[in-house]
Amino acid sequence: MPDIAISVHELSKKFGDFTAVDGVSFEVQRGEVVGYLGPNGSGKTTTMRMLLGLLRPTSGRAQVLGFDIEKQAESIRPLVGYMSQKFALYEDLTIRENLVFYAGVYGMRPDDYRPRVQDVLALIGLSGRENERAGELSGGWRQRLALGIALVHSPQLLFLDEPTSGVDPSARREFWDLIYTLTERGATVFVSTHYMDEAEHCGRLGIMYNGKLMAMDTPSALKGSQLKGPAWNVVADPLIPALDALSATPGVHRAGLLGDHLHAISLGDSHTAESLRSALIARGFADAIVEETEPTLEDVFVELAGR
């Protein structure tokens, strides 16, 4: 078995004149959880569909589990699981019947799928509820069943396309616990998202923007390498005039609102907490409080999107 689960080289997809995926290159090692973060229309689903052999690339090449996505797509499909962004469940079938149906689609025989379906039900937390109709499941549980369906044939590699969109934060966290459980059992996961908090959970993270892969690294390495300087939290009153003052301060690269305070990135070593505070005091914000803070993935995203 190759150690590299996904290998992508200068992969592009055009629809007419429009380039949806633009020269993307990356690798995913076995056992990794790699996130693919990007806004709507940035090319996440299009990348996944090419890797699954569902869409022909315009140019470039890629291998999944050692197989060429164009020439050997048939060999890839039984080895991978795909939870589509717009997945469909059979609403009239029970939870168990949905899993059994898809096991059949993958050519599993009853002796194989019976124990597997029990395992998957336990994994997704639906043991004991297997006779409920899928149509009656609430948001987070529908998502878990869709993941179970993607897992039923014991794939080595999972493609999850925005698997938690539309579910509440606690269901999202539980879904991520499930993803970690899968990787502990040896699966590799490639997961798209547009949630910054979710992106923090990924071992490595690719950032897509306008079809381009802007960067791919661990969340902490992205924060360490992609920003122009340190990040600051600023408390000052009133907030909006303080934001204007902070933005206008020389050496401040970017400033914005973050909840009830301000968050800024300064350029290189142009500022200390004390020098930023002095700048604000000079502009009439006598009670300003400035503290250095961890940059966020949103800082990284905004920086990359601005390039």
Ligand SMILES: Nc1ncnc2c1ncn2[C@@H]1O[C@H](COP(=O)(O)OP(=O)(O)OP(=O)(O)O)[C@@H](O)[C@H]1O
């Ligand atoms: N079959 C198609 N024909 C024409 N344009 C397409 C087609 N599929 C996708 N696109 C366009 O390609 C771009 C990228 O789409 P894609 O679905 O890959 O984005 P995405 O990152 O998955 O977005 P989202 O977060 O909304 O799911 C979009 O502008 C989309 O409209």
Ligand SMILES: [Mg+2]
């Ligand atoms: Mg998509």
